[in-house]
């Protein structure tokens with residue numbers, strides 16, 4: 001929910017919209033059944049109310065139709081794979097968003113691949129050069145131990161932002177230099 005509300009707005013306005021939404025409706029079932037104008041009004045402080053209202057209602061109805069109840073404990077009682085299947089089947093939710101929700105919000109072992117992780121993985125030869133983000137995510141998901149997913153994900157993002165940057169990777173300062181097949185390469189990938 002916060003992921004949808006955070007689109008094209010600040011964290012402050014996202015949080016205001018979320019608080020307004022929770023105040024206006026008693027529970028998530030009520031949100032799922034709400035008329036779109038009422039839902040849009042409730043989240044208007046986050047911007048793009050009508051657009052986000054459509055997505056939020058569709059997501060909640062999609063979750064409910066997959067037989068996951070919309071209560072506070074629903075996701076804690078649902079197995080990993082079922083949660084994954086439910087999330088990626090929702091409109092507008094791709095593998096990266098689903099993995100982020102599962103890893104960061106629900107503490108489930110899923111490996112999100114953003115642009116930094118994707119780039120670093122290719123440069124280090126962890127995946128084939130033409131692997132797309134979805135294939136890269138599948139490779140990490142299969143090979144990284146559950147307990148290491150969070151730390152590896154965070155470290156790869158930091159490495160991609162601070163050292164193995166898109167345009168000018170700082171290979172001379174890189175601690176992975178001796179392992180990297182692309183030392184000195186300064187292309188955009």
Ligand code: SF4
Pocket residue numbers: 120123124163164165169170171172174175176177180181182183184185
């Ligand atoms: S050596 Fe260079 S290309 Fe390889 S991971 Fe480090 S910064 Fe990236």
